[in-house]
Amino acid sequence: MFKNIKPFIVMDILKKASAFEDAIHLEIGEPDLAPSSKVLKAINSALEKGYFGYTEAKGLRALREAIATHYKYFYNVDVSPERIIVTTGSSGGFSLVFGLLEGKKVALQDPGYPCYENIAYAFDKSVVKIPVCEDTNFQITKEHLKNIDFDLLLISSVSNPTGVVYDESNLKDIVEFCRKNNKVFVCDEIYHGLVYDKSIKTALSFDDNVFVVNSFSKFFCMPGFRIGWIIAPQKYVEDIERLSQNMFISAPILSQYAAVEAFDYNYLNFVVDTFRQRRDFLYNELKNIFDIPAKPEGAFYIWANVSKYGMKSKEFCDFIFEKTKVAITPGIDFGTNKTDDFVRFSFAKDISQLKEAVVRIKNML
Secondary structure, three states, X not given: OHHHOOOOHHHHHHHHHOOOOOOEEOOOOOOOOOOOHHHHHHHHHHHHOOOXXXXXXXXXXHHHXXXXXXXXXXXXXXXXXXXXXXXXXXXXXXXXXXXXXXXXXXXXXXXXXXXXXXXXXXXXXXXXXEEOOHHXXXXXXXXXXXXXXXXXXXXXXXXXXXXOOOOHHHHHHHHHHHHHOOOEEEEEOOOXXXXXXXXXXXXXXXXXXXXXXXXXXXXXXXXXXXOXXXXXXXXXXXXXXXXXXHHOOOOOHHHHHHHHOOOOHHHHHHHHHHXXXXXXXXXXXXXXXXXXXXXXXXXXXXXXXXXXXXOOHHHHHHHHHHHHOEEOEEHHHXXXXXXXXXXXXXXXXXXXXXXHHHHHHHHHO
16 A cells, blocks of 8 residues: 555655755745734643643544634534544544545545545555546536546645635535435545635535544644644544544644634734735736636645646756746646646745745746
8 A cells, every 4th residue: 555655745845945045935835924822822821831641532622612613603604512523733634534434435636635645545545536627627526426436535625736716516516416425525624714715615514424624734824733623424423533542642732722722813814815915926927927727716826837838847846946946846746637737836935035936937937
């Protein structure tokens, strides 16, 4: 199973670029903004009180209640804290879901986040790739699903690397297709909150019997805290808890206490406004020198076609970095469906760095 696990290329690029002081990091999907000051106060308070032990495997009750309250406030969806399992980042969440479910065939979109595939392989699953293109705005549809054999479907909305938000009607159709055909549906909602031009609904709006995985890494600006959550159908909760006890014992306690205070909506509005301004700037600059088939509706990525420059994605990224010290990610990190024509830009950096990156790239090209 492990022979199928590929390197996460963006991390190799980050390592290479970090050796240069003048490098501009548009490769990594890591927010540069600090979390809310309430988060920092909470972690200091937990330190002062000596909270250094384990919590129960499902996580602090106070944190699970805060997450449930967030779903009511943000989506008007009622979620019982008993269905929420706090995890070691979203990666820990996907590990628990894949480790729990008996079905072998995991359906994923291509292009898509590469770690889904590699985590699936680690749990001895097979992967069914669903190619998505401009004709469906890089979204899986129920028409795709009618022609493939799978046990579990995992989608991400907002999508990485395209920044596409699944249309509400399409998401509803996919959820209904999976329910009617006894397929497990998992939705990665890690970029929820970072949506700029439209509203977004959780998959839980359409069905209680789906898995939702989320994290405090992106919208809440807490990537290094390694804290996330699963909302699971009630019938799976006990099994996930038992697996979590054995795999992780519990998520980091200090991160859990910090995350209780992460739902600071005044600050989060500032986060969204900041990334929207960055998106608008970088998109408007890059669309004149690259073909960008989908204006990003959320997250902090731009998926750009570079084929007109006569280079494949990795060659183009290496060339750009050699000439400008601007680090970007080759499309081949995200699958095989025409990905060699694309690169991914991250705008999770201060706008002054984005402006400098654009100047360097334009001057070089």
